[in-house]
Amino acid sequence: MVFSTPGIQTARCDKVPGRRKRACDAATITRPCDADELKAPLPAETQADVQQGRFLSPPGNDQRWGEEMTDLRPAPPTESKALLRSLRERADDCRTQGRYERSEALYREALALAESVFGPDHLEVSALLNNLAVLYKYTGNFDEAEALYGRALRITEQKLGPDHVSVATIYHNLGGLEHARGRYATGEPFARRSVEIRERALGPHHVDVAADVAALAAILDGQRKYDESEPLYTRALAIFRAAYGEEHYEIAINLNNLAALKQARGHADEAEQLYRRALALKEKLLGPEHPDVAMTLNNLAVLLKKQGRHEEAAAMYRRALAIFEQALGAAHPKVIACRENYARLRRQMKSRADEGE
C-alpha cells in the first residue's frame, strides 16, 4: 500500500508493460511513507522542490523509486482537470461538426490552461497541440498545423518513445497535412511510418490501423499509384465494416475516396454509385450543411459533368460552394478548387449554348 502526499506527482505502474512512461506522467501517487509523516506538513525545502518542479530524492536511497520519479510538479487541482476535459471535448465536438471557429477558440483556451497547469512539455499539452493542428489542416492553416505537429511530436517521442501509438498518430496527421497540401510524395513516408508503428503495436485488423492504411491509400492515390492504393481502401473498408457496420463516418470518407479512384480509372458507373452512398451517409451522419458533404457533392459534379449531365452537375456545384464558403471562407483551397470546377462547367455550358444559337 502506498500513501499519497498531496502536491507530489509521480507514479508506479510496473504492472502495465509498455504504458509505464505514460502512466508515470499521468498518475498522482507518491512515495511510500508512514501515517505519522502524512500528518506533518511538508518540510520547507520539500515544498520548495515541489514548487520548482525539482527532483526529490526518496528516503532510503531506493534506486527503483528514483527511476520512477519523473515529475514533482504540484498535482493539478481537480477543477482544472475537469475544466480542461470539458474544453477539449467541446472543441473536438465542434471540429467534428464543422464549427471550426468555435473549435479553435476552445482549443486555444484549453491549451493555455494545460500549459499553465501541467507545463509546456506535458502529454496533455501535446494532445491539444495535435488536435488543434488537425483543425488547422481542415481550415487550411497548413504552416501553423505543421509547427504544432512538430512540437507535439517532440513532446510525445520524448515522453513515450518513438514506437508509441501516439507517435503513430502524429505521423498519420503529418501525412494528412501533406495530402492536404498536395505534396503526396512528401507525405508518403509519414503515412508509412504510422502504419508500421501501429500495426506492430495493435495488429493488422485494428480500426486505428485501418485508419492509417486508408490515409496511406489516399496519399498513394494522389500519386496515381492506383494498383497499390485500391486494395488498401478495400482492406480498410472491410475492417471498418466489421467493427462499425455500414453507417459510420469512416465508411463514408472511404467510399468517397474509393469512388474518386474508380472515377480516375474510368469506371464511371461504379464511381457514381459509391459517391451517392457516401453522400447519403454523410448527410445522415453529419447533416446536409457539413463541409464533408460538399466534398462529395463537388466530386459527383465533376463525374456528372464528364458524362454531359451539366444541369445536374451545376446544381451540385452550387450547393457545394454554398456549404464550403459558409464553413471555410472564400479563400480556402477546397473552396477555390470547387469554384474553379464550377466556372469551367459554366464556360462549357455557355459555349454549347452559343453553338446552339
Next chain:
Amino acid sequence: MKTVYIEEIELNVEEVEEVIAPGLAATNHNETLVTDAG
C-alpha cells in the same frame, strides 16, 4: 490537508490517462477532392 491512499497494484492506468493525459486520439482524414481537368 486531505490524505488519500491508493492500492499501488490496483492502479488503473487507462482511467488515469483518460482523466489526466488523454493521449493523441485525433487523426485527420485524407479525403479526396476531385478537380476537373477538363
